Amino acid sequence: MLSRRNRPEVRHGGSHDHDVSVGCRLEHGVAQVLSARDPHDGAARWVGERGVGGRNLLGDLPDAPGQSRYDFVLRSADAAIWITNLRPRGKDFELSLDARIDTGRWLEVSGTLQQGRGLQWLDGSSGTIKITQAPKELTEDAPIRIPMGPPPEVVFSAPTSEETDVQLSTNVRIQFSRDINPATFKGNIAVKYSEAETRERGEPDTPKIDFSNQYLPGTRVLELKFANPLERFRTVTVQLSDGILGSDKQPLKPWTLNFQTGP
Numbered sequence: 001m002l003s004r005r006n007r008p009e010v011r012h013g014g015s016h017d018h019d020v021s022v023g024c025r026l027e028h029g030v031a032q033v034l035s036a037r038d039p040h041d042g043a044a045r046w047v048g049e050r051g052v053g054g055r056n057l058l059g060d061l062p063d064a065p066g067q068s069r070y071d072f073v074l075r076s077a078d079a080a081i082w083i084t085n086l087r088p089r090g091k092d093f094e095l096s097l098d099a100r101i102d103t104g105r106w107l108e109v110s111g112t113l114q115q116g117r118g119l120q121w122l123d124g125s126s127g128t129i130k131i132t133q134a135p136k137e138l139t140e141d142a143p144i145r146i147p148m149g150p151p152p153e154v155v156f157s158a159p160t161s162e163e164t165d166v167q168l169s170t171n172v173r174i175q176f177s178r179d180i181n182p183a184t185f186k187g188n189i190a191v192k193y194s195e196a197e198t199r200e201r202g203e204p205d206t207p208k209i210d211f212s213n214q215y216l217p218g219t220r221v222l223e224l225k226f227a228n229p230l231e232r233f234r235t236v237t238v239q240l241s242d243g244i245l246g247s248d249k250q251p252l253k254p255w256t257l258n259f260q261t262g263p
Contacts, residue, residue, distance in 0.1 A: 065121045083109055086124025093131060108132040152178040152246040153253040165262035168231070172224040172238055172257070179247040180222070182215040188243035189213060191224065194235035207231060230261045 064071055067084035072095075086109065088095035111127030113120065156175040159166045172191075191209045198206040210227035230236060237258050242251040 065116070065119055067121070067123065071121075082119065082121035083111065084121050084123050084125075086111060086127060086129055088129065090129050090131065148248060148250060149178065151250040151253055152176050152180060152244075154240065154255045157257050159257070159259040161257055161259070163259045166230075166236075166259050168229040168261055170230070171226070174222045174224075174238075174240070174255075174257075176220045176222070176252070178250075179217065179220060180215065180252070181245045181247055181249075182217070184243060184245040185213055185215065185222065188241040189222075189224070190237075190239040190241075191226075192237055193231070194237065197235055209236070232261060232263055234261050235259070236261065 065082050065084055068086075070087045071082055071084045072088060073080055073082055108131075109122065109124060109127065109129045111122040111124035114123050115121075153176070154174055155177045156173075158173045159170065191211050193206050193209065195206055209230070211224050212227070214223045214225070215221070216223065224238065235258060237256060239257075240252060240255045242254050244252040246252070
């Protein structure tokens with residue numbers, strides 16, 4: 001009988017007819033099963049590495065349907081089926097069911113799929129048998145690709161954008177919409193004072209801001225801690241670049257925060 005995975009579906013309870021066609025390679029009597037097509041329930045397909053059949057020479061099936069003197073077995077690596085009422089010969093070929101002959105050619109058989117006494121077989125009394133072309137290489141089904149979610153972005157910050165009178169001892173907390181790869185923060189965070197305010201004050205250089213960062217994955221929060229208190233009445237700019245990546249390697253939407261310190 002055909003394995004459950006490969007056989008065309010046949011309803012139980014007696015003998016039921018389904019027209020199918022089977023392809024195989026002529027190798028050692030009968031050979032590699034290519035496919036079976038059932039117009040009633042769609043396509044069923046099985047493929048083997050090589051086929052050995054004849055009169056059930058290798059004992060692939062437990063019993064024979066006993067329909068005719070020409071009953072023989074088509075066999076693949078994981079499936080086998082009896083072909084009945086069809087002499088294995090045609091134009092330019094004839095198979096001896098008791099001999100092992102490797103012709104190196106491919107064979108197509110059509111007939112009616114039947115079932116009875118716990119067996120399945122292909123009745124070829126009204127079918128055909130012929131040489132055909134070797135099948136194309138089987139291709140695996142394309143993998144199902146799940147669309148990626150939206151790229152991560154900042155959803156909250158403290159201080160908030162354009163907030164004023166921010167305490168000089170403040171830390172900056174930034175929350176993201178999605179999980180972030182912490183390794184990608186390095187080199188992609190910038191914190192600085194306003195260059196325009198430095199020029200307005202007539203100062204030669206803009207002070208640098210030293211900071212460290214810590215990421216809390218449970219809440220998706222990035223915390224920036226400053227090494228020294230911030231300077232009074234200064235505009236502070238925090239920038240996050242798209243070099244920061246989510247856990248699915250999607251880049252962060254670039255983000256900027258501006259706030260002003262108090263007295």
